[in-house]
Amino acid sequence: MRMFRKIFLALLMAAGCALLGAPAQAQDSASTPIVLENPHYWLARPLKKAASLSAAVGYPYGWHRNHQSPIHHGVDFVNPQGTPVLAAADGTVYYAGSDQERLFGERANFYGNLVIIQHNLEAPEGGRIFTLYGHLSYVAVQSGERVRQGDRIGAVGATGIALGNHLHFEVRIGAAESYFAVRNPELWYAPLPGTGTLIGRLLNADGSKALGIRVTLAAPKRALYTFTYADPSVPRDPALDENFTLVDAPAGCYRLRVRGTALDVPVCLRAGQTVFVEARLP
Ligand SMILES: [Zn+2]
Known part of the structure; x- marks a missing residue:
């Protein structure tokens, strides 16, 4: 039974990889957005009854403000x-405790009180999946303890290097203690009800990655924005090779734009849908 489950999971992951691997390089200024049929939304959000269930827009993954x-x-x-x-x-x-004497980030006392969970999940690219929860006011679990999805493991705080109370959430692949083993967490949980997720790859005219560019998803009555990863060293999903995500976009049709350029790509998102787009700056 266990063997069967393993094979089934392997097949499932292979199918997911094939679909996720679909995004290809475009030759012109913009490619047609494609719907990703099988994104790896294997995680739940780390909060439930909370004031904000969406990640802060001003400081997305890969950006340095x-x-x-x-x-x-x-x-x-x-x-x-x-x-x-x-x-x-x-x-x-x-791990559960402070990082005063054990390094998990740039320096000691970076995450303050943190919890790292090792999941029973293998990434499609290979490697165990870990999640990290930083700046907690307290931790409610101990190293070695088994947890189920949705169990309370601590509470939001501002310990370590934090500007105000917030939960810093990371996904790490293959190496729990490596600051550079991270992936964009927004690739790992589904959009909120009634919304969709846009995953993008923004390129310069010469085909290189556009770094630290403000990207806007504009509709007649609303606009969402984010920034592309600021440095080529920011780890990306190997199957997607993305450099920005825009999650929790209310279902509807938008124009993907970059101020000061002629880029203008129509993108429609249905509720629950994940769309991938590659766009090249003119
Ligand atoms: Zn943070």
Whole structure:
């Protein structure tokens, strides 16, 4: 039975890879957006009854806030102190405590009180999936403890290097303690009800990645924005090779634009849908 499950999972992952691997290089200024049929949304969001379930837009994964902050290795959920933080999937607590004497980030006392969970999940590219929860006001679990998805593991705080109360959330592949083993967490959980996710690859005219560019998804009555990864070293999903994500976009049709350029790509998102687009700056 266990063997069968393993084979089934392997087939499922292979199918997912094939679909995710679909995005190809476009020759002209913009390619047609494609719907990703099988994104790896294997995690739940790390908060449930919270003021904000969406990651803060001003400091997305891979961005450095105009050099005011280090390149972001995760996403931030801004919520009041004490908001329960939940395990994103089943697993075992790899670490719970402060990073005063053990390095998980750029320096000691970077994440403050943190929890790292080792999940029973293997990434499509290979490697165990870990999630990291930083700046907690307290931790509610111990190393080695088994947790189920949705279990409370701590609470939102501002310990370590944090500007105000928020949960810093990371996904790491293959190496729990490596600051550089991260992936964009927004590739790992589904859009909120009634919304969709846009995954994008923005290129310069010469085909290189456009770095640290503000990207807008504009509709007649609303506009969402994000920034492309600021540095070529920011880890990307190997199957997608993306350099930005825009999640929780209310279902509807938009224009993908970059201010000061003629880029203008129509993108429609249905509720629950994930769309991939590659766009090349003219
Ligand atoms: Zn953060």
